[in-house]
Amino acid sequence: METATACAPVAVIHAGAGTFGQDLRAQTEQVDRFLREVLDRVGGMLEQGDDAVAASVCAVSMMGSVELFNAGLGSALCSDGAAEMSAAVMRGSDRAAGAVAGLRNAEHPISAALCLLEDRQVLMIGAAADRHAKACGVQQRPNDFFVTPRQRARLAAGADPDRGTVGAVCLDSRGTLAAATSTGGIRGQPPGRVGDTPLIGAGTWADQNVAISCTGDGEAFIRAGAARYAAALVAGGSSVDAATAAALTEVGAVGGHGGLIALSAAGDVAMPFTTPVMPRGSWTAGRPAEVFVGG
Amino acid sequence: METATACAPVAVIHAGAGTFGQDLRAQTEQVDRFLREVLDRVGGMLEQGDDAVAASVCAVSMMGSVELFNAGLGSALCSDGAAEMSAAVMRGSDRAAGAVAGLRNAEHPISAALCLLEDRQVLMIGAAADRHAKACGVQQRPNDFFVTPRQRARLAAGADPDRGTVGAVCLDSRGTLAAATSTGGIRGQPPGRVGDTPLIGAGTWADQNVAISCTGDGEAFIRAGAARYAAALVAGGSSVDAATAAALTEVGAVGGHGGLIALSAAGDVAMPFTTPVMPRGSWTAGRPAEVFVGG
Numbered sequence: 001m002e003t004a005t006a007c008a009p010v011a012v013i014h015a016g017a018g019t020f021g022q023d024l025r026a027q028t029e030q031v032d033r034f035l036r037e038v039l040d041r042v043g044g045m046l047e048q049g050d051d052a053v054a055a056s057v058c059a060v061s062m063m064g065s066v067e068l069f070n071a072g073l074g075s076a077l078c079s080d081g082a083a084e085m086s087a088a089v090m091r092g093s094d095r096a097a098g099a100v101a102g103l104r105n106a107e108h109p110i111s112a113a114l115c116l117l118e119d120r121q122v123l124m125i126g127a128a129a130d131r132h133a134k135a136c137g138v139q140q141r142p143n144d145f146f147v148t149p150r151q152r153a154r155l156a157a158g159a160d161p162d163r164g165t166v167g168a169v170c171l172d173s174r175g176t177l178a179a180a181t182s183t184g185g186i187r188g189q190p191p192g193r194v195g196d197t198p199l200i201g202a203g204t205w206a207d208q209n210v211a212i213s214c215t216g217d218g219e220a221f222i223r224a225g226a227a228r229y230a231a232a233l234v235a236g237g238s239s240v241d242a243a244t245a246a247a248l249t250e251v252g253a254v255g256g257h258g259g260l261i262a263l264s265a266a267g268d269v270a271m272p273f274t275t276p277v278m279p280r281g282s283w284t285a286g287r288p289a290e291v292f293v294g295g
Numbered sequence: 296m297e298t299a300t301a302c303a304p305v306a307v308i309h310a311g312a313g314t315f316g317q318d319l320r321a322q323t324e325q326v327d328r329f330l331r332e333v334l335d336r337v338g339g340m341l342e343q344g345d346d347a348v349a350a351s352v353c354a355v356s357m358m359g360s361v362e363l364f365n366a367g368l369g370s371a372l373c374s375d376g377a378a379e380m381s382a383a384v385m386r387g388s389d390r391a392a393g394a395v396a397g398l399r400n401a402e403h404p405i406s407a408a409l410c411l412l413e414d415r416q417v418l419m420i421g422a423a424a425d426r427h428a429k430a431c432g433v434q435q436r437p438n439d440f441f442v443t444p445r446q447r448a449r450l451a452a453g454a455d456p457d458r459g460t461v462g463a464v465c466l467d468s469r470g471t472l473a474a475a476t477s478t479g480g481i482r483g484q485p486p487g488r489v490g491d492t493p494l495i496g497a498g499t500w501a502d503q504n505v506a507i508s509c510t511g512d513g514e515a516f517i518r519a520g521a522a523r524y525a526a527a528l529v530a531g532g533s534s535v536d537a538a539t540a541a542a543l544t545e546v547g548a549v550g551g552h553g554g555l556i557a558l559s560a561a562g563d564v565a566m567p568f569t570t571p572v573m574p575r576g577s578w579t580a581g582r583p584a585e586v587f588v589g590g
Contacts, residue, residue: 090518094549095518095519095548095549096518097517097518101396101420101489102420102421120514121484121485121488121514122513122514122517122518123488123489123490123494123517124485124487124488124489125396125397125420125421125487125489126397126420126421126422126487127421127487128485128486128487128488129487131487132485132487189416190416190419190423190427191423192419192420192421192422192423192424192426192427193416193418193419193423194396194418194419194420195418199418199494199495199496199497200494200497200517200518200520201494201496201497201517201520201523202494202495202496205520218417219415219416219417222392222417222418222495222496223385223390223391223392223417223495224390225495225496225500225520225522225523225526225527227520228496228520228523228524228527229523229527231520232520232523232524232527232528233527236531253390254389254390
């Protein structure tokens with residue numbers, strides 16, 4: 001999708017749809033500041049000519065390297081007290097995709113997904129996926145690394161459900177779109193449960209028209225085929241606003257709530273959600289980043 | 296989706312898109328006979344008022360209980376010599392779905408998927424999915440049960456790629472659609488690799504308009520979001536013929552080949568494929584079953 005005229009790059013991120021619980025109220029400023037940092041970094045990359053895959057993976061890695069969000073280091077814990085993580089990345093120009101589910105050791109699950117982007121395989125699961133990531137040079141950690149005191153306490157207390165999932169969609173200066181999503185799943189989920197995040201077409205999607213990253217009730221997004229449905233509507237001529245609204249209607253029809261971020265090849269952005277909050281932000285070349293955290 | 300007037304039930308099955316290799320040439324009659332048996336059994340169930348989920352799961356179980364097909368007992372083997380199996384089932388009326396990936400012990404992976412249909416979880420993976428299936432009463436087998444001399448020889452010889460996957464889509468007398476798919480994956484695949492079969496919206500889909508089961512190059516079907524795309528087109532007014540052709544065009548655009556079976560709520564059937572063969576058949580109440588095996 002290289003074009004003679006350079007596009008104005010765009011980056012959009014989310015940090016999970018959910019409730020405006022005690023946890024987020026206490027961290028509103030921290031979350032706001034961190035999302036601005038992510039957009040500054042990723043915006044800088046895109047301005048320097050980095051591609052949409054690198055930028056979206058960087059955004060997701062950053063959000064997975066702090067305890068503020070339910071991905072990577074901040075992952076919610078399974079019922080057995082372990083962290084199991086999933087992630088996916090997709091490039092719109094050729095629909096190359098990489099995804100991993102049920103990782104217990106990759107420090108950055110999105111990096112493990114990135115390893116598969118140029119591979120014959122798209123999706124790998126469990127210990128084999130961790131081994132594949134290790135062989136690709138992805139930093140490995142014992143599972144205890146992810147079992148933070150904060151998440152241990154939340155599991156023990158039966159706290160508010162964690163806002164799920166972090167994600168990013170980017171448009172680079174060559175006009176290529178990409179989407180990346182990473183999650184620690186649902187607090188207390190049975191080991192082996194996988195939500196929509198690593199499922200191409202459910203929680204993550206990119207083609208030549210649109211890039212999408214979802215968050216919310218994972219099972220409902222799977223049963224709605226949410227991301228692929230929105231993309232099919234965009235391919236049929238719908239705006240990203242109309243397409244994402246229709247996808248959330250499908251999610252609602254199977255009893256789910258959540259949100260998604262979508263970015264079109266023309267740079268149009270939609271960030272709808274049906275939960276009380278979805279911390280999110282966007283950056284377009286030459287304009288200050290916009291970040292929304294509270295309800 | 297109960298209606299006052301009973302629908303004429305329909306069943307459609309496939310036994311994998313692929314080449315018309317030596318293996319299939321030698322077994323053409325056996326495959327033809329077996330697919331007729333499956334349609335007879337399933338047609339009988341539907342005529343007696345059984346629902347579409349039960350019928351499609353029965354069809355897939357039957358095809359997974361013989362060595363003729365790449366699912367259940369006939370599963371292709373991974374590079375490490377083990378069998379890893381995946382399956383999914385979806386009900387169109389409420390989009391309930393159950394799916395499993397990377398099973399090594401469930402005798403009928405489609406039964407393991409069925410266990411999740413009424414659960415909160417949609418997708419479970421690996422050993423945890425096998426344990427969940429066991430807890431639900433699904434017969435467990437040591438992995439060696441699936442490691443047949445035939446498949447061991449094929450792995451050692453680097454034989455023709457196995458025709459992938461078996462699937463069924465059914466419409467019951469109450470007008471409910473369902474889809475079920477089961478696979479042993481690709482011969483020689485790395486353990487942990489998962490294709491399109493258990494991914495709702497990629498290889499398996501059912502809603503109130505259409506039920507779909509796919510087979511072929513799994514990664515291409517994932518990157519095409521094949522089943523969900525076809526369903527979105529049907530929801531938008533396309534015929535199942537047009538929608539499935541468009542989905543296979545998307546699969547081809549990312550370099551893949553394969554086929555799919557689709558059945559609409561009106562009883563319209565499409566069974567297109569871009570490989571040399573896709574053994575397949577259909578049954579409609581009051582008419583003799585039709586089966587196509589050879590090229």
